[in-house]
Amino acid sequence: MVAQVSFEKENGFSSYFNYSSNLKVALAIEYATKDLKIQINDDLKTVQFVDQIQGQEFTLFNANAILCYAMNDFTGQDSEEFHFSESSLESFFRQQEVPQEHATVCVQKTLDNYLTSLEEPMTSLKLITFVNAFTLDPEQIIARFPTFPEKIKNAIVLAAKHTPRSSKNFKH
Amino acid sequence: MSDLITKFKTLSISSPALSREQNAFNTQWQSVLKSGQVEQQLDQMNLFLRDNTFLVSTLQPTETDVEVFEAVLPLSKQLVSSTKDVKDVYAKYRHVFRWVDYLQNLLAVPSGDQLTLNHDLELPREII
Numbered sequence A: 001m002v003a004q005v006s007f008e009k010e011n012g013f014s015s016y017f018n019y020s021s022n023l024k025v026a027l028a029i030e031y032a033t034k035d036l037k038i039q040i041n042d043d044l045k046t047v048q049f050v051d052q053i054q055g056q057e058f059t060l061f062n063a064n065a066i067l068c069y070a071m072n073d074f075t076g077q078d079s080e081e082f083h084f085s086e087s088s089l090e091s092f093f094r095q096q097e098v099p100q101e102h103a104t105v106c107v108q109k110t111l112d113n114y115l116t117s118l119e120e121p122m123t124s125l126k127l128i129t130f131v132n133a134f135t136l137d138p139e140q141i142i143a144r145f146p147t148f149p150e151k152i153k154n155a156i157v158l159a160a161k162h163t164p165r166s167s168k169n170f171k172h
Numbered sequence B: 001m002s003d004l005i006t007k008f009k010t011l012s013i014s015s016p017a018l019s020r021e022q023n024a025f026n027t028q029w030q031s032v033l034k035s036g037q038v039e040q041q042l043d044q045m046n047l048f049l050r051d052n053t054f055l056v057s058t059l060q061p062t063e064t065d066v067e068v069f070e071a072v073l074p075l076s077k078q079l080v081s082s083t084k085d086v087k088d089v090y091a092k093y094r095h096v097f098r099w100v101d102y103l104q105n106l107l108a109v110p111s112g113d114q115l116t117l118n119h120d121l122e123l124p125r126e127i128i
Helices: A015-031 A063-071 A080-094 A100-113 A124-136 A138-144 A150-162 B003-010 B020-034 B042-051 B063-081 B086-092 B094-106
Strands: A003-006 A038-040 A048-053 A056-060
Touching: A003 A015, A015 A038, A015 A063, A015 A080, A015 A124, A015 A150, A048 A063, A056 A063, A056 B020, A063 A124, A063 B020, A080 A100, A080 A124, A080 B020, A100 A124, A100 A138, A124 A138, B003 B063, B020 B063, B042 B063, B042 B094, B063 B086, B063 B094, B086 B094
Parallel strands: A003 A038
Antiparallel strands: A003 A048, A048 A056
């Protein structure tokens, strides 16, 4: 059985949310363990991962969980980094207007404390933190890391292809 | 650590070793909780709890159940108290309310803080 994954195409959420979710899904495809075959399902309009496990449907709707599952890496979820990444960075994505100055400070804090390198091998937590920071302030991330690993570059291209364009607060 | 987590740890409930799929469910609900999305994901939670007894698809509650329960309890009380169409809310969130009811009794939440449910309310049959 080949697992199916879909991207966020609804415009009900902020473009930050759409882009970050889609980049995580794209990274899940790039970094999936060898035993997991993933196909893109273009018919669905929202993030979803569906597989059959022992004859039962297994579904995830959260992009972080999809990325961790694809990599089979659940380490660091009790860490300060995971908490910061979720409650300080990701919580911005549900707001229609992101306070850019506050977001920039949070991304600076991320670079100082957590995202100190993008060297392979990557962990799911590092990728989640990267996506959240990159979505909020891509210029600051590119200034620190002028070259991304190949898999991240591929994922950025794939996410851009599947993310609806919006004239509002969309920087990618 | 919250009082409810402390209380949960005193109960003799062992933490099972989680499978890859259960770990993913755990990440999913922790992510929803930490990014402040519990209210927005209540429909998804109800759907999930239709097919699973607990949030990590375990046979007994985990710390994630208790952590999410802390956020869902006030939301559930608000949902029930702020509508005239209680039957509609019960029908829509029946699986969440079943889970809340189990946990509030397990954790001996004081009766004044509990979600009060009318167990005699006749609900329409659920169409799956």
